Amino acid sequence: STEEMENRIQEIKDKFGTRLYIPGHHYQKDEVIQFADDTGDSLKLAQLSANNELAEYIVFCGVHFMAETADILTNDNQKVLLPDMRAGCSMADMADIEQTERAWIKLQEIFGDTMLPLTYVNSTAAIKAFCGKHDGATVTSSNAKKMVEWALTQKERIFFLPDQHLGRNTAFDLGIALEEMAIWDPELEKLEFDGDVNDIKVILWKGYCSVHEKFTVENIEEVRKQHPEVNILVHPECSHEVVQLSDYDGSTSYIINKLKDAEANTIWAIGTEMNLVKRLSQIHSDKQVFSLNPNMCPCLTMNRIDLPHLLWSLESIENGNPINQITVEKEVAENALLAVNRMLQRA
Ligand code: CIZ
Ligand code: SF4
Numbered sequence: 001s002t003e004e005m006e007n008r009i010q011e012i013k014d015k016f017g018t019r020l021y022i023p024g025h026h027y028q029k030d031e032v033i034q035f036a037d038d039t040g041d042s043l044k045l046a047q048l049s050a051n052n053e054l055a056e057y058i059v060f061c062g063v064h065f066m067a068e069t070a071d072i073l074t075n076d077n078q079k080v081l082l083p084d085m086r087a088g089c090s091m092a093d094m095a096d097i098e099q100t101e102r103a104w105i106k107l108q109e110i111f112g113d114t115m116l117p118l119t120y121v122n123s124t125a126a127i128k129a130f131c132g133k134h135d136g137a138t139v140t141s142s143n144a145k146k147m148v149e150w151a152l153t154q155k156e157r158i159f160f161l162p163d164q165h166l167g168r169n170t171a172f173d174l175g176i177a178l179e180e181m182a183i184w185d186p187e188l189e190k191l192e193f194d195g196d197v198n199d200i201k202v203i204l205w206k207g208y209c210s211v212h213e214k215f216t217v218e219n220i221e222e223v224r225k226q227h228p229e230v231n232i233l234v235h236p237e238c239s240h241e242v243v244q245l246s247d248y249d250g251s252t253s254y255i256i257n258k259l260k261d262a263e264a265n266t267i268w269a270i271g272t273e274m275n276l277v278k279r280l281s282q283i284h285s286d287k288q289v290f291s292l293n294p295n296m297c298p299c300l301t302m303n304r305i306d307l308p309h310l311l312w313s314l315e316s317i318e319n320g321n322p323i324n325q326i327t328v329e330k331e332v333a334e335n336a337l338l339a340v341n342r343m344l345q346r347a
Contacts, residue, residue, distance in 0.1 A: 002031075005307045009035055012314040020317065021055035022310075023048060023070070025062035026252050027273040027302040032061050032310055041252045042066040042121055043140050046073050049080070057317050059083060060326070061305050065092045067326040068125040072333045072340065080326045083313035087304040089122055091237075094207035095162035097126035099186040104134075106189060107159065107203060115203065116155040118147060120163045122209075125328045125336045127161055132338035141236050141251035143347030144170040148202075150346055157200060159184075162207035169236040169243050171202045178240075211299045212237035215271040219293050220245045223269045232292060233258055234271030242271065252276065259284055274298045 013020060013035065023045035024036025033039060038048050042062060049058045050073035058080045060067040064087060071080040107115060117136035119127050128138055135154065139147040148170050151158045160167035168181060181202045182193035193200060215238050223230055232246040233255055243249045248258060255272060262268065264286040270277045271292040281289040291297065316323040328336065 002307065005311050006034075009307070009311050009314060012318050016057070016317070018054040019056045020314075021049060021052050021058045023058065023060055023062070025066060025302065026256070026276045026279075027299050028061050028305060029275055029303060030279065031307050032305055033279075035310065036061060041140065041142075042069060044253075046070040049078070050074050057081060057322065059310070059313050059317075061310065063087045063089045063092075063299075063301050064326070065089055065122060065124055068328050068336075069121060069128075069340070071326050071328050072125060072128075072336050079322055081313050081317070081322055082324045082326050083309040084304040085324050087301050089301060091120075091162055091207050091209045092123050092127075095119075095123060095127050095186070095205055097124070097130060100127060100130055100161065100205075102189065103184055103186060103205075104130075104159070107184065107191070110191065110197065111157055111200075111203075114156040115159045116151045116157070117159045117161065118151050118167075119161040119339070120144075120166055121340075123162050125332050128339045129332045129335035131161075132335035132340075132342075136339060137342035137346075138339045139166075139170075139343060140347075141166060142253060143343065144236070145173060146347045147343060148174060152201070157203060159203045159205075161205040163209065163237055164204040164206055165208055165212070165239055165243075166236050167202060167204045168240050169238075169249070172240065176201050209237040211273055211297045212271065213239065214295070214297045215239075215242050215292050217241050217245060219269075219271075223292060227267050227269070227288075230267045230269050231262070232269050232271070234292065238271050246271065256280070259287070259289065262287055272297075273302065275302070 022037050024033045024039045046069040049070045060070055067080050067082040117131040117134050118139055119131045121138050121140050179195040180199050182191050182200045183204050183206050185206045233248045234246045236249050259280055267288045269292040274296040277291045
């Protein structure tokens, strides 16, 4: 039963004490979040894991790329476990390393040595390592603007992986016109753009988040009709049109803080993952907080981590046979760390 599972999880947590650390991503289910030692976005959780030297076992309640980043930032005797190996990220999976290496060669034929690669932290360790090797860096949704600005002091152009929306929204905010952006289609191995190829400043990988893509212009029109007073607050993984029509856009922490600061009785339609929206709506009972898309928008892979998987993972530690350990190969980890550190130095 649920109660038995919860009791067992608490028992193992008590038994291991500070040797066990459970970071929980904001998009995780409440049943998992109740056992999290800390909650946060992916980078914050990876940094907290790295600063937690007492933790021998880090049971990462989030998705695969987040556990990889935690492994990259922690030391060799800390084991990072992912309670369900099927907890991937469809966006991260849209850029595989072979496709990226091929794209780089083809893009160099067009642009020569004028590009700096940047990758959203929502990417595999191999993609982060690719950026690290080519003088590039990682970005998060909180520091993307600063990082794109920096990148454009290094090279004439940036190659932005894997989320076209975060890349486009960030570049647009910095005054780069849509005509100065191109899209690299990894399936067709083709560059899509309007206008003059020499004007291109930003090359966007054609990836997207299947959760944030579900918020539409129609949703915005509908909610404004129903609630003329509404404040629309979305994550920059949403499309350019949606971000332009919303009132506010920003990272997960921006969204959380915006609602904290909001006055009572205000109305908020939020364009981000459902578990977070539901939690915010419960916390802010003095405000009206709901999902911008009435069909809600769960991240199915985040939701794979549930009580049974968390318990299974913890019991494997208790049995002395930890399962689903995430280990990034040494050379990949070293190059990925270069990319992450270039970001941490600046943002
Ligand atoms: O959309 C996601 O998966 C986010 C915002 C991840 C993160 O970096 O915390
Ligand atoms: Fe990946 Fe989107 Fe899920 Fe985040 S919400 S883990 S970007 S699929």
